[in-house]
């Protein structure tokens with residue numbers, strides 16, 4: 104294994120594997136590890152907090168830096184408060200957008216059915232919140248006790264493996280994508296290179312992308328989308344003044360139709 108790859112792996116081992124992108128690296132911990140190896144400051148991992156910034160400074164023999172601050176309070180282990188996402192299930196329209204946004208595959212459900220988050224796996228990375236069209240995902244404090252060092256490392260290894268499996272699945276889906284696209288495509292090449300160097304990681308095979316050109320949305324679909332949006336706005340306005348179960352159900356159905364039509368027109 105070449106020295107640079109070995110250093111990237113040693114850095115990656117110290118990162119929390121939340122894959123949240125808060126360090127400024129949209130594709131998660133490994134791209135940040137690579138960038139640190141190339142000279143970027145090692146204090147930008149927000150979920151890792153001061154313990155991770157210090158461990159990286161020690162590994163790299165660099166000056167210790169103050170870790171970038173989280174919006175959450177600091178726990179007894181010096182890391183920011185762990186969070187979890189939960190879905191308000193009675194409001195979920197089953198659009199599936201949150202599923203492909205979750206880097207560690209912690210959400211289950213299928214089209215038009217209620218979705219649920221497997222809370223033991225959820226890292227609170229928040230990536231599922233922006234794509235949800237009905238804003239029915241909340242973040243709550245993770246009230247479980249702070250894990251021991253060994254448990255945390257085992258959890259991080261599991262999250263890393265889950266992310267690699269997620270990347271491979273997304274890579275395959277891009278060939279013939281039917282579901283919604285909710286985040287920019289992950290740059291899989293670096294991950295694929297790592298799996299070639301380290302056989303313990305789930306392998307990532309780069310697939311040849313088809314040369315399909317997406318067709319622009321046709322006029323009929325554009326009109327249909329505009330109609331649905333107008334109806335939704337009207338109902339939302341009415342419901343903000345007075346609650347009405349029948350109208351709430353109509354709103355729910357229209358939001359689902361809009362979501363399905365948007366996905367079909369991608």
Ligand code: SF4
Nearest residue numbers: 123124126131132148
């Ligand atoms: S856990 Fe830290 S290193 Fe990993 S993506 Fe989030 S901020 Fe970046």
Ligand code: SF4
Nearest residue numbers: 205225226228229231
């Ligand atoms: S369920 Fe949401 S908050 Fe939890 S890990 Fe998945 S994307 Fe992140």
Ligand code: SF4
Nearest residue numbers: 195196198199201235
């Ligand atoms: S994105 Fe929101 S509405 Fe869609 S399936 Fe997930 S929780 Fe339900």
